[in-house]
Amino acid sequence: MNDQPIAAGHPHGTAPIRVAESAHTVVIVGAGAAGIATAASLLAREPGLNIALIDPAHTHYYQPGWTLVGAGVFNAASTARPMREALPAGVHWIGAAVAAFEPERNAVILEGNRVVTYQQLVVCPGLKLDWQAVEGLPEALGRNGVTSNYRYDLAPYTWELVQKLRSGRAIFTQPPMPIKCAGAPQKAMYLAADHWRRASVLGDIQIEFQSAAAVLFGVSAYVPALMDYVRAYGIQLDFGHALVGVDGPARTATFHCTQADGSSALITREFDLLHAVPPQVAPDFVRASPLADAAGWVQVDPATLCHPHWPNIHALGDVANTTNAKTAAAARKQAPVVAHNVLAALGKLQGQALYDGYGSCPLTVERGKIVLAEFTYGGQLKPSFPAWLIDGTRPSRLAWLLKERVLPPLYWRGMLRGREWLARPELAGA
Numbered sequence: 001m002n003d004q005p006i007a008a009g010h011p012h013g014t015a016p017i018r019v020a021e022s023a024h025t026v027v028i029v030g031a032g033a034a035g036i037a038t039a040a041s042l043l044a045r046e047p048g049l050n051i052a053l054i055d056p057a058h059t060h061y062y063q064p065g066w067t068l069v070g071a072g073v074f075n076a077a078s079t080a081r082p083m084r085e086a087l088p089a090g091v092h093w094i095g096a097a098v099a100a101f102e103p104e105r106n107a108v109i110l111e112g113n114r115v116v117t118y119q120q121l122v123v124c125p126g127l128k129l130d131w132q133a134v135e136g137l138p139e140a141l142g143r144n145g146v147t148s149n150y151r152y153d154l155a156p157y158t159w160e161l162v163q164k165l166r167s168g169r170a171i172f173t174q175p176p177m178p179i180k181c182a183g184a185p186q187k188a189m190y191l192a193a194d195h196w197r198r199a200s201v202l203g204d205i206q207i208e209f210q211s212a213a214a215v216l217f218g219v220s221a222y223v224p225a226l227m228d229y230v231r232a233y234g235i236q237l238d239f240g241h242a243l244v245g246v247d248g249p250a251r252t253a254t255f256h257c258t259q260a261d262g263s264s265a266l267i268t269r270e271f272d273l274l275h276a277v278p279p280q281v282a283p284d285f286v287r288a289s290p291l292a293d294a295a296g297w298v299q300v301d302p303a304t305l306c307h308p309h310w311p312n313i314h315a316l317g318d319v320a321n322t323t324n325a326k327t328a329a330a331a332r333k334q335a336p337v338v339a340h341n342v343l344a345a346l347g348k349l350q351g352q353a354l355y356d357g358y359g360s361c362p363l364t365v366e367r368g369k370i371v372l373a374e375f376t377y378g379g380q381l382k383p384s385f386p387a388w389l390i391d392g393t394r395p396s397r398l399a400w401l402l403k404e405r406v407l408p409p410l411y412w413r414g415m416l417r418g419r420e421w422l423a424r425p426e427l428a429g430a
């Protein structure tokens with residue numbers, strides 16, 4: 001375990017300081033998209049603030065890039081950076097996993113029983129990909145045509161499989177909501193289909209979208225554009241179908257299918273390629289904590305992102321029980337809101353910042369074109385650009401350029417550095 005202040009202006013920080021217990025003004029649990037952005041936004045407002053970021057991972061990933069890794073557009077390494085380089089200068093990185101919360105003591109307990117105390121706590125350890133919930137899936141992944149863009153090491157295998165397939169059946173699955181980037185299961189499918197179309201083998205490949213959802217995409221304004229592609233690629237849509245088992249060597253996938261009359265059945269399908277997306281749940285240590293709601297996610301006010309019982313606890317990113325799309329785009333808007341509200345609670349800023357539920361999903365419908373879904377709570381459309389530039393309900397080349405060229409640097413150099421491009425928070429009553 002290391003508790004290491006990252007020295008300002010020095011990418012590798014100083015030597016580890018080992019201490020039995022530490023106290024910080026702000027403790028952030030999870031140095032993913034949400035945690036680092038929040039730390040950076042806090043330091044942009046209050047340089048020198050005593051912040052500890054707790055995360056056992058030594059690598060930070062730009063997960064939105066994995067869809068393009070699975071399509072051969074990005075190489076995997078470009079989506080990963082050493083954690084040290086991703087962290088803002090001046091934060092204390094505690095390289096350990098949080099095991100429990102003790103909100104009455106203003107303390108988090110690390111694995112190994114070390115205690116870290118705080119004045120303000122920000123909870124953002126993301127969600128748990130529940131691979132084990134699908135029988136046979138953990139063993140099947142990475143061979144026999146079974147892949148998933150939801151894992152860094154497997155996204156390149158998706159591209160390898162897509163290139164090799166010349167005929168047969170390709171199945172793309174989507175688990176029950178909520179999941180991170182709800183569009184990602186179908187993005188993988190459209191990009192694969194586009195490759196097969198360009199390789200003139202599309203007619204020999206039967207594509208199935210086996211989804212536990214009842215509709216293609218949760219915000220109806222984007223569905224017509226997506227359906228044009230479903231028809232053009234000849235995709236079979238099966239709703240109410242949840243993947244429950246995989247037999248890799250036999251190349252079969254089993255689905256729990258809910259019929260319109262409420263009855264259910266198990267069906268087994270053979271495949272040549274299976275792109276599996278696992279069920280997604282709150283992390284176990286969050287689910288078991290007093291911070292969780294009945295479903296296991298951290299309970300927060302949807303606008304202030306503050307816990308209803310403990311005003312010095314805030315949550316954002318995939319772990320929060322808000323109804324926005326669980327995306328890095330949402331975390332980009334949430335982080336400045338949480339930063340402002342943490343500093344207001346410390347008496348350093350006035351007013352309350354509010355989050356409107358913004359989330360975004362760039363649906364890669366073909367190589368070079370994206371349907372850019374952007375919406376707030378309740379599925380209200382919230383485009384960042386005027387319709388003459390990017391009409392989010394239509395496939396757009398400019399939106400593809402945004403995803404491929406603009407969003408990665410916006411992430412690494414903007415969001416993770418406290419530059420709140422397109423993300424200035426609104427204050428209550430302003």
Ligand SMILES: Cc1cc2nc3c(=O)[nH]c(=O)nc-3n(C[C@H](O)[C@H](O)[C@H](O)COP(=O)(O)OP(=O)(O)OC[C@H]3O[C@@H](n4cnc5c(N)ncnc54)[C@H](O)[C@@H]3O)c2cc1C
Pocket residue numbers: 029030031032033034035054055056057062063064065066067096097098099124125126127149150151180181184283285316317318319326327328329330331360361362
């Ligand atoms: C294939 C794919 C495609 C996607 N496409 C897009 C897209 O196009 N656009 C978009 O905006 N979003 C997209 N996303 C979603 C986006 O990546 C996530 O919503 C975002 O990363 C959530 O940020 P987070 O900080 O909440 O969680 P994460 O970024 O997952 O980070 C969580 C961090 O918490 C740490 N942690 C976990 N447990 C503990 C613990 N016990 N103690 C301390 N730390 C812990 C982890 O190590 C990790 O560093 C995609 C995701 C995937 C997988």
